[in-house]
Amino acid sequence: MHIPDGFLSTPVWLAMDAVAVPSVVVAARMARRELEETRVPLLGVMGAFVFAAQMINFPVGAGTSAHLVGGALLAVALGPASAMLVMTAILSLQAFVFLDGGVVALGANVLNMAIAGVLAGYLPYHLWGRRRLAYFAGGVLSVLASALLALTELLVSGVPLPRPALVVTLGLFAMNALAEGAITAAVLEGIQRLNAGFIRPAQGTRPRTLAVVALGAALLAAVGVLVASTRPDGIEQLLHHAPGLLDTPWFRKTAEGLAGVAAIFVLTVLAGRLIARRRSA
């Protein structure tokens, strides 16, 4: 879900940009150290491949078709740092040339799809290796993570989403996530059949740190959301209170909590990378 300009409130897009920019710089440095500029043609061509592959229809029943998003696929094929870079390149081009997603909102879109989406897509593969289930789970988590982050940013910005619309939206997310899982698994298996060497081994550089960090971030996010709501069943209350949401102290607390969680998530990831870098130096 590419968020256009004008949707996110200033605190939100500012925070997302502030977080995405150093993350991309760090990802670029990580990718660069691995293979210098020799890798640039491969990354560029893979980006063009994802763009082009998004044109191909995957029928998913009832006359509808889905399309590849690509975060998990790139993460498995190129490794997380390179995949983050390629996804950022894709999103930047989409924003500037194809008007798919805003420029001020680019930070948010990059965080959602190029960073969170890629990491979430990589995690199952990192834990379980070259398995269909890992590919499927990667696709599902990648889309879920991006979509939920986007939804959170929109809600925190005050974009109204009455209950029926919210339910429909969450349903669409689930369907897209499942489709991405299926497509990712099918394509990766196809690629593996063509040449097993195309898929880099799961135990790449500094794998354990990345896994720990990602798991930690996910746990923090889950805990954060629970803590931020004054009542245990947070989402249910969100739905219940949709219209008069903005002036309740509960909403403000949730917003603060979510913003805080996002900040913690990113700080953890950055810290993890800095630690890993120092360890390998």
Added chain:
Amino acid sequence: MEPLIEVRGLRYRYDDGTLALDGVDFQLFPGETVAVLGPNGSGKTTFVHHLNGLLAGEGFVSVCGLPVVKANLPAIRQKVGLVFQDSDEQLFMPTVIEDVAFGPLNRGMEATVAMEAAMRALGDVGLGALAGRAPYHLSAGEKKRVALAGILAMEPEILVLDEPTTFLDPPAQRDLAALLGRLPQAKLIVTHYAPFARALARRAVFFEKGRIVADGPVDEVVERFQWVPGTAPGM
């Protein structure tokens, strides 16, 4: 006369064990144009990729007196200009002028000097007007000439062209042949297309299963292997 290219006993195996080159001996002399003929998969492209060190096999390969080893690669890659079969893979920069300047920049030239060398090379192939254009808008013939300009900008002594007529329509093929005929460098032209070979080369070698099985006047080689499109003998 010292040969520009000297190859003795070249052998090369792919990673999966297939023998691509099975003992190749070859010499290229200054001013010569030699056609490289042979069926698909006979090793022609694999062979030419050894001439600028993209591949390294067993045996002896030297270019302008320099053995093809890692230390000599920068010098060798300047002397041997390889025009690849796929122009889209060769023209990888966003504009024509940036692509042609790629080689000169890698040789350490200053940006302005490299730009001048690139414009000169583009002029040599008659495409100075296309300097600011993006490569994917160009016709196949224009792309091939820009690729050639990118090689000429490095001032090579030997031009190696891998199936240059692929995707070119007859007028473009004629233009390319005329252009190549004007260039003074020694040339090695891998081609399926006998008329093109005959127009440019006096000598031809024929590859079969990784070895050179014939080396002589182009007309004789073409005749001997019936290397012309059309009906098979006896039909």
Added chain:
Amino acid sequence: MHHVVIERWSRGASPLHARDARAKAILLLAFLVALATTRRLSPAAIGGYAALAVGGILLGRLPLAGLLARAAIVLPFSATFAALSWIAGDAARAVSLLVKSYLSAVAVLVLVGSTPLPKLLRGLESLGAPRLLTLVVQFLYRYLFVISEQAQHMRLAALSRGSRRPPLQFRAAAGAVAVLFARSYGRAEGIHQAMLARGFSGHIRLLADTRAGLRDALFLAAGVSLVVALRLSLGAPWNP
């Protein structure tokens, strides 16, 4: 194709085309930030921002109707949320979503329609974008059309082989994407070989950047002043 049209625009000639890419990029950012931080979009505000955007179109000698039409591509998404906002009783937000997303799109088109992508990338680089990222964008863009054409052929081929049963179609599509991947990988190999053959040894060297001049500085100063003046006239950022 959309990006082919944009590219044609970017190769045009106008006072705006002649300006340094960095100046234009900074001005765009100023405009977008001003628009994004404007809380209440009065008709005067909309008029002000629209006037600036149209001014850019005219300065760039870009096709007015064509550009405004292309920017409308953002409207379907915004319209959905605008409708939801309207239903929820927040008419102001509905207008805001539509207008902000649309005017932002117009402004972005003015930038990319007056600046060839390679120049824009070099400009962003000198403003601090990581070189690895801009190089990847550069290569991506270079091969986007080529690989998309390949994908299109595969799509048509799959359609003509037309199995009606979705499970088979799904498998065929996955196979097509896998083949596209493999061919793309092979293409990247070929590019690498071509780079090596011309002396590449690890660092991609580029032709010199253009220098910014007095005109660019004046342009930037004037543009930003206009934007800031408009923004401040609509209420200070710290005073909602």
